[in-house]
Amino acid sequence: SSIKTRVQIAFPNLPQNSFEIQLETISNKLNFEYKTPTAIRIYNQFKKQNVFGDLKSEVEVAQKLASTEVQDNIIQKVELIDKGFLTIQLNDQFIEDQLNVLLNNGLKFPLKKKQKVVVDFSSPNIAKEMHVGHLRSTILGESICRILEFQGQEVVRVNHIGDWGTQFGMLINHLLEEYPDYQTNKPALKELEDLYKAAKKKFDCNEEFKVKSQQYVVKLQALDPVCVDAWKMICELSRQEYNKIYQRLNVKITEFGESYYNSILPEIVKECEDKGIVELDQGAKIIRVKGEKVPLMIVKKDGGYNYDTTDMAAAKTRILDWKCDRLLYLTDVGQYNHFKLIFEGAKLMGWHNPLETQMEHMGFGLVLGPDSKRFRSRTGEAVKFIDLLDEAKERALRQIQQRFQQNQQGKEFTTGTALSPEEFDFTAERIGIAAIKYYELKQNRISDYIFDYDKMLDPKGNTAVYLMYSYVRIVSILRKSGIKDFELFKRNNKFKITHQHERHLAAQLLRFIDVIQSVTDQLAINWLCDYIVEYLNLLLEQFCSLLLMYKNC
């Protein structure tokens, strides 16, 4: 609007509000400079209408705009660069005001409307150990929750674990055969995985076992006490395993697994039938969605419910009972179609109105091994989540021990006091986990990536190690300068720009709110990572010279 005013003052005959102003930031230049083709635009748009007097080109129009005197507290300088383009420099005062608003708000996000957001993430399957496929979901999920919470949204963190379904028939069957006294003599956590494998094997090659297992499924669904009891024990064992991981990653999540919807599945199916959208297909009940080849199957031909049924029930519960405004589902992109069907199904049922609720699949690519194939362990199985954490920690430990030794030999830094074994352990755990998390977060989420410990733990790359190191360096420079934190940038309790470096830092800081907004709009956490790296690098480049300047004045 500041530029519009300028145009109007320079050319009073121009029809008001008949043109748009377009601004581009000048890349790599964080000094509040913008470039605009306004002069060229209006010249071409209005040259036939005799509003420019004797000005005969876009360059002359641009010159006139640049030299027009305007009382303006946003724009400091307008300059002509080539071909009629203008650069615009913002006023220091304006930047200072913005910065003061931001900082006096305590970096609070200016939220227009509070939303209730359900984030469905992590969601492993009972009795199978959490593997690398759940790593992305868990890390991205926790992160997007924290960012949404920072924005001030109400976030419900949901663990939609696979704790119901046909696999429990064979599990219960096997458990009762092999551990008849399981109540007093519980199988160990480790045995659970083997239990699954052994049960699966028997199920596949032993017809009698298979039939009996199917009976157990029916019994479990009818809430037979013996089956329910065994089911509970199996779930509890898995839960302990997950919780260890959530604790180490500092992930907060609440379980609303598939079984949570068990009691409403029959009414959900009935509701769909009453709505007239259900078809019979070789004994199964399906819902066809326009434009999709594969239908939703809400009742299998044996009468059982499945993944589609629970997700339909979950969608209804979350939208109508929990009254949420936005629903995010985090799984790998392989489940894209499943969720598309669920979203369309919920629309057909009238539960989901896209004008009121957003349903989004926050899909992500695969984690690959060093050979660029699906990440598997040496034995060909999916790599276990917990092993990844342990290995990263182990490597981080070696890294810091090595550095510490070099320290002692005076090869690297001269500072660094001895760490106790506990401190080494603690530090390695923090670094290892941060390395994995950050490596995940900085990726474009749709792409696959190679799980590479060396890259994750590289102290010089765009890694958590580098970020933490930079942060510590900045804090230590600040401490050694003897000046207490950012109080020093304030004069009379107001931020005041006196140096070009300060303009740069201010520019980067002022992008913060926009960055957060686009991260939650586009669900692209990597943009926040980029922002942080740019900010830290800028600080490292300019901080020392700024501090020197302050010390001298």
Ligand code: ARG
């Ligand atoms: N348990 C599923 C899996 O491991 C993920 C569940 C995702 N959430 C959902 N509402 N379907 O693949």
